[in-house]
Amino acid sequence: MVEEQNPPATTSGTSTDGWTTLIDTKWEIGGGIENYWCATKTFHEDLYINAFRPLGSTGTHHTLLLWASGSSPDSESVCGPTLDQSLLFASGVGTDDLVFPEGVALKIPAGTQLLLNLHLFNTTTDPLPGISGTLVKTLDPSEVKQEAEMIMPGAPGISVPPNSPGSVQGDCTFPGDATLMSVWPHMHKYGTHMRVTHQTGAGEVTLHDAPFSFTEQKNYPITPVQVLAGDRIHYECSYMNTTSKTLGFGTSSDDEMCFLGLYRYPKLASACQF
Incomplete structure (x- = not known):
């Protein structure tokens, strides 16, 4: 069963503990249905985000917050899955608050339109x-020392035999120095x-x-670690297929994925080198 990500929170304004609604949307799906819902919102002032908190009612499988492409009017509608590298934040069932180190923020420039892509499963x-x-939560521009970004590399080729364990591996080679x-x-x-x-050339940590x-x-905050250009972040996902069918990649809850959300600073020209 897909449970809610976090308890419902205020959907407008700023709460007493400093949290502000960046973007949200109301939705409704029928019994036994799995689908996607999208909402876009345009921002007219620079915004520097230092912390994220997901808001997800029961039935929210995962949430992707992305930079929108194009210049269409803000809207809400049924849509399809979105899997690309233009991410700001991602959350799933049970995702907790993500708080950046002091002075680190993700910038949303004035004029930017964001896309909220929801995977819903009733x-x-x-x-x-x-x-x-x-x-x-946001910072005043004068408090920002480093501009952050999110990337989410994935591993292809998932194929786990029926009633068996399995695994898949992937790599992200950094195109520049980052923390x-x-x-x-x-x-x-x-x-x-x-x-x-x-x-690295000296081994692995x-x-x-x-x-x-x-x-x-x-989210798993780590002690900030310097990753140099050419260093690799290697990841391995393991599974236990308890079904009678071969388990492969797919967007449904009954399929599988292997993605690694990474938060780093400063922003680099590309997510990974392959």
Whole structure:
């Protein structure tokens, strides 16, 4: 069953603890339905985000917040899955707050339109309404020392035999020097473990090595680590296929994924070199 990401929060203004709604949308899906819902919003002033909090009612499988392309009017509508590198923030079931180090912020320039892409899954037989979105804390421009970004490389070729364990591996070679500050593993309900290492010419250092739970897709802040141009971030996703069918890649909760959300600063010209 897909549970809510976080308890419902205010959908407008600023709360007493400093959280502000960046973007949100109301939706409703029928019983037993799995689909996607999108909302766009244009920002007219520069915004410097130092912390993210997901807002996800029951039925929110995952949320992607992306830079929108084009210049269409702001809208809300049924849509399809979006899997690309133009991410600002991602969350799944049970994702917690993501807070950057002091003086580090992700900038949304004035005139930018953001796209909120929701993957919804109603496991009940009745219609299910909800509100999903993203809350943020911001910094004054004078407080910003480093501009951050999110990238989310993935591993292709998932193929796990019926009633068997399996794994897949991937790499992200950094195109320039940057400081890595947090990792966010993402798989689906058959994912069991993710291991992440920083590989250099001198060897490797483990950044994350822990079980994965679909219902607790947490952010894992790490002690900021310098990654040099040409260094690799290597990741391995493990699964346990408890079904009678071969498990492969797909956007449905009944398929699998292997994505690694990485938060780093400063912004680089490209996400990874392959």
